[in-house]
Amino acid sequence: MPDLIQRIQRAVDVLKAGGLVGMPTETVYGLAADANNVSAINKIFSSKGRPSGHPLIVHIAQAEPNVADDHQASAIAWREILSQWSRDVSPEALILANKFWPGPLTMILPKAKNVLSEVTGGQETVGVRCPQHPMAQQLLKAFGGGLAAPSANRFGRISPTTAEHVREEFPGNEVLVIDGGPCDVGIESTIVDLTRLDTHGAVILRPGAINQVMIDQALTTSDQGGGKLLSMAQKGNEAVPRVSGSLSAHYAPKTKLLIYDSKDAKPIFSEANEVAGFKQVAWVHFPQAQLDKQNDKVLGLKNVVKELLLPLEPKSLARELYALLRQLDALNVDCIFFEQLPGGIEWDAIRDRLGRASVGSGV
Numbered sequence: 001m002p003d004l005i006q007r008i009q010r011a012v013d014v015l016k017a018g019g020l021v022g023m024p025t026e027t028v029y030g031l032a033a034d035a036n037n038v039s040a041i042n043k044i045f046s047s048k049g050r051p052s053g054h055p056l057i058v059h060i061a062q063a064e065p066n067v068a069d070d071h072q073a074s075a076i077a078w079r080e081i082l083s084q085w086s087r088d089v090s091p092e093a094l095i096l097a098n099k100f101w102p103g104p105l106t107m108i109l110p111k112a113k114n115v116l117s118e119v120t121g122g123q124e125t126v127g128v129r130c131p132q133h134p135m136a137q138q139l140l141k142a143f144g145g146g147l148a149a150p151s152a153n154r155f156g157r158i159s160p161t162t163a164e165h166v167r168e169e170f171p172g173n174e175v176l177v178i179d180g181g182p183c184d185v186g187i188e189s190t191i192v193d194l195t196r197l198d199t200h201g202a203v204i205l206r207p208g209a210i211n212q213v214m215i216d217q218a219l220t221t222s223d224q225g226g227g228k229l230l231s232m233a234q235k236g237n238e239a240v241p242r243v244s245g246s247l248s249a250h251y252a253p254k255t256k257l258l259i260y261d262s263k264d265a266k267p268i269f270s271e272a273n274e275v276a277g278f279k280q281v282a283w284v285h286f287p288q289a290q291l292d293k294q295n296d297k298v299l300g301l302k303n304v305v306k307e308l309l310l311p312l313e314p315k316s317l318a319r320e321l322y323a324l325l326r327q328l329d330a331l332n333v334d335c336i337f338f339e340q341l342p343g344g345i346e347w348d349a350i351r352d353r354l355g356r357a358s359v360g361s362g363v
């Protein structure tokens with residue numbers, strides 16, 4: 001096994017030659033290509049089976065300010081880097097970059113003229129993210145440019161959170177995978193649209209580990225003229241849907257995934273047992289359901305060949321969710337019964353992914 005520097009250099013060579021690299025990030029693995037190379041970008045679409053016209057996120061290396069730990073110097077450094085991708089870098093973008101990058105946040109910005117339309121899906125905006133995973137940073141620095149990278153899964157399927165998952169998705173040799181271990185966050189970055197600040201504020205298009213409260217707080221407590229944004233961000237919350245432009249079916253296992261509310265477990269389980277004729281099912285639930293079953297409060301689900309307990313902590317479930325769905329899908333059971341997640345903002349992003357996985361499942 002060559003050492004890390006050699007592995008990174010090999011990946012850089014592949015990228016420079018217009019090839020594809022499986023890149024570890026803290027959210028999910030990305031399928032990376034040179035963001036300035038049209039034929040490399042086209043390879044992403046053909047390998048993933050992704051319809052063209054779906055925009056890609058450009059990943060960038062961390063800013064290196066002249067003065068360490070200086071807010072202003074850091075904002076200047078971010079402005080310089082972001083200007084390569086955006087024609088209008090707002091103070092709000094710099095505030096969020098300073099606060100959350102490197103990290104699981106993608107910003108939608110007005111695109112710079114030179115950004116390829118293959119990357120932006122023909123739109124006037126571009127998604128930019130500075131990932132936190134140290135190997136992603138090493139790769140980006142050594143490459144010396146932006147890397148366009150969607151999640152490294154086939155279109156509509158479960159996002160990969162280990163190098164092994166990426167190899168399962170792309171078993172041929174068209175993708176060089178860098179093994180950076182299991183992803184720490186486990187679900188895709190929050191996407192925040194900053195292109196309509198004047199009318200809508202900062203709008204979350206895809207929920208993730210960084211939630212609306214954290215974003216609003218960063219924008220309103222900043223001393224860089226963020227005060228006016230309080231009303232804007234709130235206005236944005238009301239005026240536009242929090243999740244837009246995403247397909248309702250996504251992240252989906254091939255096995256039917258049924259999300260049930262624990263208070264409806266009795267009729268749902270009894271229908272599964274008596275009517276549906278399932279021969280083998282999997283049951284995924286919080287620990288309380290097990291106690292209820294022992295106390296005979298819920299009717300037991302029959303023909304359970306796999307039972308999994310969910311962690312009570314949302315960060316832990318986010319980290320495990322996609323690996324869990326892959327594991328369950330590989331069982332080839334008739335149906336996966338998955339207990340509904342609790343309410344609350346810290347579960348929003350996971351509930352969003354699970355819901356989409358359910359809509360697209362069993363196809």
Ligand code: TXA
Nearest residue numbers: 027028029030055056057125126127149150151188189
């Ligand atoms: O955590 C992540 O964001 C991962 C890792 C690899 O960085 N990437 C990822 O990429 O999830 P992908 O392509 O699977 O999802 C990107 C989403 C898509 O829904 C796309 O429509 C949206 O970002 N997006 C990208 N550029 C956009 C733009 N200019 N305007 C609106 N949405 C955009």
Ligand code: MG
Nearest residue numbers: 150151159188
């Ligand atoms: Mg994806």
